[in-house]
Amino acid sequence: MTEPEPRVLPEATLTRLTQYLRALNAFEAQGTERTSSGVLAKEAGVNPAILRKDLSLLGSYGTRGVGYVVTELAEHINRTLGLTRDWRVAILGAGNLGRALSGYAGFASRGFQVRAILDTSASIIGSDVGDLVVEPISTLGEVIGREQINIAVLAVPGEAAQELIYALAAHGVNSVLSFAPRPLRIPAGMIVRRVDLSTELQILAYHAVQS
Known part of the structure; x- marks a missing residue:
């Protein structure tokens, strides 16, 4: 049966x-x-x-x-919700948003371990972000394998996000949280949750003027 x-x-x-x-x-x-x-x-x-x-x-x-x-x-x-599994997160983008997300205590308390943070900027690569060191995006595949990453967070500009989506899919990471301010083409089998802060603020402004 x-x-x-x-x-x-x-x-x-x-x-x-x-x-x-x-x-x-x-x-x-x-x-x-x-x-x-x-x-x-x-x-x-x-x-x-x-x-x-x-x-x-x-x-x-x-x-x-x-x-x-x-x-x-x-x-x-x-x-x-799948929270009994071991979720290992990589943050792509070490700007203000990426750094803030890497230090968010709510991830660890809910079973999400931030294992890596990556960027393209030579001035940022090698700097410390909490217990992590910013690594180059060019080593994405190596980092995914080393840290057994199974969730990625995109904290990058919209123009960079699409290329990273394809790179993540190629390396077997199919669960992505995206803060990129644009729609993305999603490969088959990948799940992307999009957080658009500007849209949320616009909706909040609408409700504020209606009250």
Whole structure:
């Protein structure tokens, strides 16, 4: 008998799972052993009915009248999101953004190890960024192999991002977070999440003038 195909969760559900996990981690830090859907939903900023629907997609992990065991639910969401794996990150671009990202404590606390930072500028290569030394982009393949990189963060100008996307794909890195301010052509099999800060600010400005 063949195993069923794993369920592909909707993007909105995936986003909310990260919110539930953040709330559950806070509960754990406070020593809370159990929580209800109402309390968890409030801490995550969602409707309880939506929370119950999201968690039903993962299986039945709550008990009516008793609620959820915090550690068990957090562990299950971690497994669902792939956070029990070893994620080793390379940051491409050692400018202000790349340096700020390399020092972000939230990566390590969520299981993402920043193992390398690379750049093209001769004036930056060889400088220290925290515990890392900026390495040349020309050694990308070597760095990926040495550090077993499986996620890349693009903190480079738009014109450089496309070439790096192809280079990453050629070296087997298929998960990319891009801060490049332009759409990119994505090779088959690669997943790219795009963060456009200017777009987010423009949307925020719109909502500000409407209020």
